[in-house]
Amino acid sequence: MEYIHDTEKFQFHNTVVALGKFDGMHKGHQLIFDKLIQYKKEGCKAAVFSFDRPPMNMLKHKDVSVIYTHVEKTKLLSERGIDIYIEHPFTEAFSRLQPEDFVKEILLKKMGMKILVVGDDCGFGYKRRGNVELLKQMEKDHDFRLIVIPKLELNGAIVSSTRIRSLLKEGKIEEANVLMDTPFMIYGPVVHGNHLGKEVLGIPTANQVPDSEKLLPPNGVYVSRIYYKGRQYYGISNIGTKPTIEGKKHMGVETYILDFHKDIYHKEIRVELLHYKRPEMKFESLDALSRQMHKDADFARKYVEKNF
Numbered sequence: 001m002e003y004i005h006d007t008e009k010f011q012f013h014n015t016v017v018a019l020g021k022f023d024g025m026h027k028g029h030q031l032i033f034d035k036l037i038q039y040k041k042e043g044c045k046a047a048v049f050s051f052d053r054p055p056m057n058m059l060k061h062k063d064v065s066v067i068y069t070h071v072e073k074t075k076l077l078s079e080r081g082i083d084i085y086i087e088h089p090f091t092e093a094f095s096r097l098q099p100e101d102f103v104k105e106i107l108l109k110k111m112g113m114k115i116l117v118v119g120d121d122c123g124f125g126y127k128r129r130g131n132v133e134l135l136k137q138m139e140k141d142h143d144f145r146l147i148v149i150p151k152l153e154l155n156g157a158i159v160s161s162t163r164i165r166s167l168l169k170e171g172k173i174e175e176a177n178v179l180m181d182t183p184f185m186i187y188g189p190v191v192h193g194n195h196l197g198k199e200v201l202g203i204p205t206a207n208q209v210p211d212s213e214k215l216l217p218p219n220g221v222y223v224s225r226i227y228y229k230g231r232q233y234y235g236i237s238n239i240g241t242k243p244t245i246e247g248k249k250h251m252g253v254e255t256y257i258l259d260f261h262k263d264i265y266h267k268e269i270r271v272e273l274l275h276y277k278r279p280e281m282k283f284e285s286l287d288a289l290s291r292q293m294h295k296d297a298d299f300a301r302k303y304v305e306k307n308f
């Protein structure tokens, strides 16, 4: 997959384009990607046109954390078969582009767009004036086809990244996962921790440090599924700052992978959160923490046996 970022210089031809933030990479987004892949088989290049930061941050100066970071989204899109992923700089000038100019100057001229796939409530261009009506008008005078996908609803409401972000913040991981294509995950390299896990606590852990912009569910212990080098494992993960351990505090994801004994420092792993077990706690001793971690691991084993 070609990943275009930090530049406004690109030139493509014969593309089928999807437009949006695609933060949650959820089941609604997957309907759009299905179309892209369908037209890819007919000779187009499948392109996702997105922005380098959530537009709300720029327009309302609000800090919105993301479900998936740039790295995670790139990984998921490339696995989905997308050919081109553009994170266009969301500059002041870009935010002021009229929707007609955006379609003509960027989508038609620079993207070489032949087909555009959007959800039925899509909004784009200055003040989000661009919509399906305007695209239908433009389709008459310009050389592209418009495909409009009705918004997917599940459990009585439209599937959206906003809904998933709220569920994650409330700790409703299983409800969030129902709306997502694959369960909420953290993807990144395994880094060195304090080396207490294996030797002192009797439980080795693979440590990841998520980007500060990444939204995480409440601190706590979660049953997890791990992917490493294409193979699937199960485990138990702690999200939080390890209040029992002295020293500098930062948010981390620590995973004990069941029945796994390889050295994976600096290797990339994907940790999917499947089920919330308990809050992260400050224990009075490392022994007490170790006893609880062993109980958590037993719980994960039984949970996986029962549910997978």
Ligand SMILES: Cc1cc2nc3c(=O)[nH]c(=O)nc-3n(C[C@H](O)[C@H](O)[C@H](O)COP(=O)(O)O)c2cc1C
Binding pocket: 192, 193, 194, 195, 196, 197, 198, 201, 203, 205, 207, 221, 236, 237, 238, 241, 242, 243, 244, 245, 254, 255, 256, 279, 280, 281, 282, 283, 289, 293, 296, 297
């Ligand atoms: C299943 C599990 C549960 C955990 N629960 C807690 C907890 O409640 N409180 C806490 O301070 N640390 C908790 N941790 C984090 C441990 O403190 C951490 O894994 C341990 O200190 C080893 O860290 P290290 O890899 O940096 O040496 C948990 C870790 C795991 C794998």
Ligand SMILES: Nc1ncnc2c1ncn2[C@@H]1O[C@H](COP(=O)(O)OP(=O)(O)OP(=O)(O)O)[C@@H](O)[C@H]1O
Binding pocket: 019, 020, 021, 022, 023, 024, 027, 028, 029, 031, 032, 117, 118, 119, 120, 121, 122, 149, 150, 151, 152, 153, 158, 159, 160, 161, 162, 163
């Ligand atoms: N539930 C859905 N069903 C079908 N298409 C969708 C759905 N949600 C979003 N889309 C479409 O996917 C594209 C990208 O949308 P966008 O990233 O704004 O989605 P979103 O998840 O609704 O985001 P947010 O909740 O942050 O506004 C748009 O064309 C949008 O209309």
